[in-house]
Amino acid sequence: MDLNLRGKRVLVTGGSRGIGKAIASAFIKEQSIVGIAARNMDELLKAKKELGADIFQTDLTSESEREDLIASFINRYNGIDILINNAGASHGDTVMNTSLQEFEAAMQLNFISAVHLSQLAAYYMKLNGAGSIINIASIYGREAGGHPTYNASKAALISFTKSFSTEIIKDNIRVNGIAPGAVFHPNKIWLERLQKDPDFIKNYSKSRIPAGRLGSPEEIANVAVFLASEKSSWIVGSTINVDGGQSHLNF
Incomplete structure (x- = not known):
């Protein structure tokens, strides 16, 4: 199926491995223009060699580096059509065995970075008259299962997805999310x-x-390209479980 994503300018955070790398690959197969952002240069160079994507080395927990990332992407491609907020990590242990600093670190990477990048990207999407933002959350943003820091940050991301979508859809920018279940990559x-x-x-x-x-990273990527395409034009503010039935909740 042709999803009409040819030439779309796509930024994928955490795009050097796992789900992010699979998402980048899926957009490249759709002939989009793809940039991937991550912290580890060795992994970025490996992904560039394998995928042919442009790379941006950055620390997404830094506000100034997030601003530099979007500025660099805009300077290179003269705009942005699709933002995939995929970067994330799990921190800590049980609540009583996890420091406040680890909760803060989880929120910075898994939530605050996505909020900030969405704000920055949406400014340019408004100028372009359209855009798509996709936040990679987790089924554990809706139910217990992961570490408390992870669950809380992903729950915040799901809530933000809905809130921002209702604000920005009037500008023809759709904000949606994906909540993967257990996905294997090495x-x-x-x-x-x-x-x-x-x-x-x-x-x-x-x-x-x-x-x-x-699940496989490619199965998450398939949903990402669909959500970014015109085929999903009436999906706004949804975070879709992609989990093989793993989630126990009825929404």
């Missing part, structure tokens, strides 16, 4: 779990996910 967390228990993924999938398996 990151530190999954590899550590497999080292401790080679059957972890099989047992986890059997006990937690009705579909009986983990």
Whole structure:
């Protein structure tokens, strides 16, 4: 299906690996112009070699670096059509075993950075008369399951998605979100779990996910390109679960 995304200018944060990298790849396959932002230059260079995307090294917890990122993207492409707020991380442990600094760090990366980048990008999208912002949240923004810092920051992101969407749709800018369930890619967390228990993924999938398996980054990416396209023109302010039935909630 041609999603009419050819030539669209797309910025993907956390785009050097995992879900972000798969999203960048999906837009490139749609012949969009894609830039990926991340902190680790080695990972960025690897992604650039594999995907052909432009790269932007940045620390998204820094307000000034977020401003520099958007300015650099605008200078390079003379505008922005699609922003994917994907960068995120899990911090801490239980509430009583997690410092306030770790809660603050989670909010800075998982929530505040997305809010700020959305504000900055929306300014230029307004000038262009259209735009799409997609926030990658989590099913744990709606229910318990992850670390409390992660859950809280993703819940805030889901709420922000709805709030900002109602404000900005009058300018023909759609804001939506995706709430992935358990998605496998060979990151530190999954590899550590497999080292401790080679059957972890099989047992986890059997006990937690009705579909009986983990999701793939590409399955999240497929939803992202759809939400960014005109095919989803009447979807505004929604955060869509993409989880193989893992979520226990009825919304």
